[in-house]
Amino acid sequence: MSFPPPSRRSAVAPFIAMDVLAEARALERQGRRIVHMELGEPGAPAPQAVRAAAERALREGAIGYAEALGRPELRRRIARHYADAYGAEVSPERVVVTTGSSGAFVLAFLAALDPGARVALTAPGYPAYANILAALGLEPAFIEIARETRFAPTAAALEAAHRQRRLQAVLLASPANPTGAMIESGELAKICAFCAEAGVVLVSDEIYHGLSYAQPCETALTHSREAIVVNSFSKYYAMTGWRLGWLVAPEGLVRPIERLQQSLAISAPTLAQIAALDAFEATAELEAVKAGYARSRALMLERLPQLGFDDFAPPDGAFYFYVDVSRFTADSAAFCRRMLEEAGVAATPGVDFDRARGGRAVRFSYAGPEAEIRLGLDRLANWLGKSGDAAL
Ligand SMILES: Cc1ncc(COP(=O)(O)O)c(C=O)c1O
Numbered sequence: 119m120s121f122p123p124p125s126r127r128s129a130v131a132p133f134i135a136m137d138v139l140a141e142a143r144a145l146e147r148q149g150r151r152i153v154h155m156e157l158g159e160p161g162a163p164a165p166q167a168v169r170a171a172a173e174r175a176l177r178e179g180a181i182g183y184a185e186a187l188g189r190p191e192l193r194r195r196i197a198r199h200y201a202d203a204y205g206a207e208v209s210p211e212r213v214v215v216t217t218g219s220s221g222a223f224v225l226a227f228l229a230a231l232d233p234g235a236r237v238a239l240t241a242p243g244y245p246a247y248a249n250i251l252a253a254l255g256l257e258p259a260f261i262e263i264a265r266e267t268r269f270a271p272t273a274a275a276l277e278a279a280h281r282q283r284r285l286q287a288v289l290l291a292s293p294a295n296p297t298g299a300m301i302e303s304g305e306l307a308k309i310c311a312f313c314a315e316a317g318v319v320l321v322s323d324e325i326y327h328g329l330s331y332a333q334p335c336e337t338a339l340t341h342s343r344e345a346i347v348v349n350s351f352s353k354y355y356a357m358t359g360w361r362l363g364w365l366v367a368p369e370g371l372v373r374p375i376e377r378l379q380q381s382l383a384i385s386a387p388t389l390a391q392i393a394a395l396d397a398f399e400a401t402a403e404l405e406a407v408k409a410g411y412a413r414s415r416a417l418m419l420e421r422l423p424q425l426g427f428d429d430f431a432p433p434d435g436a437f438y439f440y441v442d443v444s445r446f447t448a449d450s451a452a453f454c455r456r457m458l459e460e461a462g463v464a465a466t467p468g469v470d471f472d473r474a475r476g477g478r479a480v481r482f483s484y485a486g487p488e489a490e491i492r493l494g495l496d497r498l499a500n501w502l503g504k505s506g507d508a509a510l
Pocket residue numbers: 158217218219220221244291294295323325349350351352358362363
């Protein structure tokens with residue numbers, strides 16, 4: 119055993135999508151052409167105006183630290199976004215700029231919860247949630263969701279979990295990863311009411327807002343002043359590597375979050391903060407990117423069932439399909455490995471999102487370029503012997 123041994127809290131599960139990516143890259147180094155449907159990363163670059171603003175800022179001078187809570191212009195602009203997009207009034211003082219939404223979760227949990235607190239989250243759900251909770255000494259309370267409720271968590275299920283053993287917080291996302299499911303407005307209102315009445319902290323991950331295909335997204339702030347809302351420039355704004363996100367906190371948590379941020383990160387990246395101001399003006403470009411996702415989604419809706427991948431709830435938003443593959447396998451990790459090696463298509467096994475039931479599910483991302491999604495579907499058709507036209 120090495121000394122010092124790793125801490126117990128570092129024993130978090132690997133993020134399997136990243137492992138699949140590493141295997142795919144290894145095959146690419148051997149000369150294979152791989153279609154990437156494993157990662158939730160926009161195929162498009164950051165908006166042109168964002169990149170131009172970053173170039174200007176680099177030419178003009180030093181990029182120093184920013185204020186721990188974020189550059190005031192950006193905090194004001196984010197606050198205005200709530201008025202523009204949702205008709206919700208948010209004071210800039212409640213906005214904190216973070217290192218992606220990932221940084222926002224760490225700040226929110228540290229500021230709002232003591233060690234050992236129980237946090238409800240869905241299974242399937244975004245794998246990093248449980249890993250962040252584990253690393254911070256918090257206890258995940260998994261709420262199983264299924265196709266019957268269109269993979270949306272309900273207030274009733276949360277109340278039942280709370281009755282069984284007291285929850286200190288609820289963490290949910292709408293649209294969600296890996297299912298693309300959205301919580302409909304009435305249910306979201308009930309969840310917010312339950313949290314307020316029971317004194318449970320609600321953390322609403324709104325990172326996929328802007329990427330919904332049937333109805334507009336609704337912020338938890340519409341129903342609750344106490345909710346902690348987390349968002350990011352990574353998805354709709356196509357700025358994953360800029361590592362920029364934000365949270366909206368209740369007034370009483372802002373100063374604790376500021377103190378934590380001062381010591382944990384000092385500030386979110388200044389260059390990204392300067393450039394991100396322009397992301398809010400790039401609507402035409404970003405809506406064109408979104409129209410591409412909508413076309414890929416329609417193609418997937420049509421073609422996946424023809425391939426035998428017919429057990430899924432049509433996703434409301436984000437850029438994923440979470441498909442039950444029990445008719446092919448009970449070991450989705452092995453299935454995805456074969457799919458990668460034999461068909462040259464990378465996808466993420468469900469065990470990443472649902473440790474108990476994910477062996478029977480696969481997540482396909484359609485965030486990449488449209489032509490790649492089409493090629494991926496053709497390859498899968500060939501692989502499964504369902505008449506496709508692409509060479510492997
Ligand atoms: C649901 C969800 N939340 C949060 C994140 C983290 O994103 P970032 O830290 O880039 O904002 C992701 C990334 O895929 C996600 O899917």
